[in-house]
Amino acid sequence: MAGTPDDHKEACKTFLDQTKQLITLASAFLFAPAGFVALVKDTAALQHTDKIALFIAAESCFILSVIFGYVTMGTIAGTQHDGSNDVYRAATRGFSLAQFGTYVIGLVVFGVLALQFWFAPQHGAPVPGLDAESANAPANSAALAVSASLALPGPVNLGDLEAQLTAYHDFGGYERDLRAVIDESEQYVKQRANSAHRPAIVLDIDETALSNWERIVANHFAYFPDGPCDHLPQGPCGELAWERAARDSAVAPTLELFNVARALNVTIFFVTGRDEAIRQATEVNLKRVGFTNWQQVIMRPTGKSTGSAADYKTPARKSIEDAGYTIIANIGDQPSDLVGGHAERAFLLPDPFYRIP
Numbered sequence: 558m559a560g561t562p563d564d565h566k567e568a569c570k571t572f573l574d575q576t577k578q579l580i581t582l583a584s585a586f587l588f589a590p591a592g593f594v595a596l597v598k599d600t601a602a603l604q605h606t607d608k609i610a611l612f613i614a615a616e617s618c619f620i621l622s623v624i625f626g627y628v629t630m631g632t633i634a635g636t637q638h639d640g641s642n643d644v645y646r647a648a649t650r651g652f653s654l655a656q657f658g659t660y661v662i663g664l665v666v667f668g669v670l671a672l673q674f675w676f677a678p679q680h681g682a683p684v685p686g687l688d689a690e691s692a693n694a695p696a697n698s699a700a701l702a703v704s705a706s707l708a709l710p711g712p713v714n715l716g717d718l719e720a721q722l723t724a725y726h727d728f729g730g731y732e733r734d735l736r737a738v739i740d741e742s743e744q745y746v747k748q749r750a751n752s753a754h755r756p757a758i759v760l761d762i763d764e765t766a767l768s769n770w771e772r773i774v775a776n777h778f779a780y781f782p783d784g785p786c787d788h789l790p791q792g793p794c795g796e797l798a799w800e801r802a803a804r805d806s807a808v809a810p811t812l813e814l815f816n817v818a819r820a821l822n823v824t825i826f827f828v829t830g831r832d833e834a835i836r837q838a839t840e841v842n843l844k845r846v847g848f849t850n851w852q853q854v855i856m857r858p859t860g861k862s863t864g865s866a867a868d869y870k871t872p873a874r875k876s877i878e879d880a881g882y883t884i885i886a887n888i889g890d891q892p893s894d895l896v897g898g899h900a901e902r903a904f905l906l907p908d909p910f911y912r913i914p
């Protein structure tokens with residue numbers, strides 16, 4: 558039955574009131590997230606495309622939710638003028654569910670975004686990790702990249718830099734970047750393990766297989782080759798004393814790669830700049846944290862000092878190849894671990910904490 562002119566007017570009035578309410582809600586959804594982001598983080602953080610993509614996704618869901626809500630009200634109003642007020646129409650139910658669904662999805666995406674900002678390093682831009690493509694970059698490229706990421710005028714402040722590097726390590730950025738490179742190397746090892754002749758991989762030790770973080774942070778990123786290491790966690794901590802104590806922890810993603818490679822019958826060689834004099838402690842440390850059944854640990858001859866670690870690491874890889882192995886992957890945290898060839902693929906792990914020429 559058709560409604561009276563008054564019914565018609567009432568329906569239009571309800572529709573307009575609901576629209577007004579919807580616009581208010583939409584404003585909250587559209588502007589509140591942006592306001593929240595501005596509050597918890599400086600604008601420099603928004604240069605990260607991954608976060609911007611999440612922000613746009615969340616906002617898109619909210620906008621869709623508003624549109625679906627508008628259509629839902631339209632379907633209700635469509636029956637209101639004839640007096641039936643049928644809110645159980647299929648169209649009403651469908652668009653109502655769509656509105657609720659997109660709203661919940663938007664809320665979840667926005668929650669993820671907010672958590673990312675909350676746990677991000679305090680200086681906005683994270684310290685960039687070096688990837689495999691950076692293997693040929695200048696030796697101090699990581700330090701230069703860190704400097705460039707600070708938006709302050711004048712020279713980089715050492716205290717700020719220390720805080721940034723510590724946050725990069727402690728808030729997951731370091732492990733994330735490390736794991737990304739290890740995952741890539743693992744894919745290649747899996748791909749080549751069965752087709753290469755006597756496949757082998759070469760691993761560096763420090764900041765590749767073993768982590769010196771406890772010593773590094775105790776020394777405030779400074780380097781003390783000699784002296785005791787008996788004031789941890791405050792430091793200072795002499796490097797040789799630390800290595801003799803065999804206290805390093807495993808670099809977890811590298812240990813996972815190690816085990817995958819072993820399961821595929823890939824032979825493992827460690828090639829390290831550690832002095833031959835600390836072989837026993839180094840091997841004890843490796844075994845203690847889970848690296849077992851390697852083929853050989855090749856160390857720097859005692860007292861031998863060269864301009865670059867590559868001066869003895871490259872010949873070490875050549876000697877492995879001369880013994881009949883195919884080095885399918887060479888993995889290290891310093892460009893000097895990788896330059897000079899003698900490996901099918903080289904994988905550079907992030908290490909903005911120190912540089913070994």
Ligand SMILES: [Mg+2]
Nearest residue numbers: 761763764890
């Ligand atoms: Mg290293």
